[in-house]
Amino acid sequence: MxxxxxxxxxxxxxxxxxxxxxxxxxxxxxxxxxxxxxxxxxxxxxxxxxxxxxxxxxxxxxxxxxxxxxxxxxxxxxxxxxxxxxxxxxxxxxxxxxxxxxxxxxxxxxxxxxxxxxxxxxxxxPQQAQAQVNSRLSIDEARFKAVLNGQTLDLTPVEFRLLKTLSASPGRVFSRQQLLNTLYEDHRVVTDRTVDSHVKNLRRKLQQAHPGDEMIESIYGVGYRFTL
CATH class of the missing domain: 3.40.50.2300 (Response regulator)
Structure with a gap:
């Protein structure tokens, strides 16, 4: 870009x-x-x-x-x-x-x-519609498509928004509440532990395309950050 x-x-x-x-x-x-x-x-x-x-x-x-x-x-x-x-x-x-x-x-x-x-x-x-995070991960918001190591990730809308938010700022720590604010377009009221469930599912799908590397780190008492 x-x-x-x-x-x-x-x-x-x-x-x-x-x-x-x-x-x-x-x-x-x-x-x-x-x-x-x-x-x-x-x-x-x-x-x-x-x-x-x-x-x-x-x-x-x-x-x-x-x-x-x-x-x-x-x-x-x-x-x-x-x-x-x-x-x-x-x-x-x-x-x-x-x-x-x-x-x-x-x-x-x-x-x-x-x-x-x-x-x-x-x-x-535009840049916000198509982001090349690095040589291994690309996110295309316009096509609702994320590709890791040449493999298209099968993500739910919530998982896609979660990955987009985290990967846009590698190394930044996001609190659960900050992530919740980006996950649901209808601004529904959910507990912050809902994020944990989505992170777990997203991690599993990332692991399938990129085995042996923990791309979403848990920061105890704070939230999550993305590293790749």
Missing amino acids: SDSASPARILIVEDEPKLAQLLADYLTTAGYHTQIVGDGREVVPALKASHFDLMLLDLMLPGRDGLEICKDVRSFSNIAIVMVTARVEEIDRLLGLELGADDYICKPFSPREVVARVKAILRRT
């Missing part, structure tokens, strides 16, 4: 060197940082090695198919994805979006159109 002091980083996945460089030139002129990958097998390693805000993903690639890559990436990352392809059949369009793509651009296209789409998508992907 980027802010005004840090230009967004765009991964351009395109095996036609001239087209890839053309896109890079336009996006760089628009103020973005870019990196080019030309082989489908290099995409996932590139995303795991560095942070990117958006990926322009061609579907026809050597090594791996773009749709397969998109599905794989969505298992561990909430990066914005724009599919770029010469495939215009509706089935590909729908399949691409169902796999988690944010937009779809068909070739031939104007580089200015690509820049406009990128700007629009980054504007509607």
Whole structure:
């Protein structure tokens, strides 16, 4: 995720060197940082090695198919994805979006159109809706999705809000009452021991995806804090 002091980083996945460089030139002129990958097998390693805000993903690639890559990436990352392809059949369009793509651009296209789409998508992907806690945990509030070590966590709404609150401030100790204030949207009256029950369930699910590490610590007489 980027802010005004840090230009967004765009991964351009395109095996036609001239087209890839053309896109890079336009996006760089628009103020973005870019990196080019030309082989489908290099995409996932590139995303795991560095942070990117958006990926322009061609579907026809050597090594791996773009749709397969998109599905794989969505298992561990909430990066914005724009599919770029010469495939215009509706089935590909729908399949691409169902796999988690944010937009779809068909070739031939104007580089200015690509820049406009990128700007629009980054504007509607605010930091509070999609938080990359670190390389192992990502939380996407807009999609109500949390991914740990590449595994999507099966969380209840209360557990999702609990994880979001704790992980947003690693190391901070939250009292039970502070956590209760964030857990129930209807502000129902419950005992603070209710938090203990939710923490227990959340810990169990985190352990399944990240065995042997206690990510939610109990601070005796105070509350809980998140460490990862």
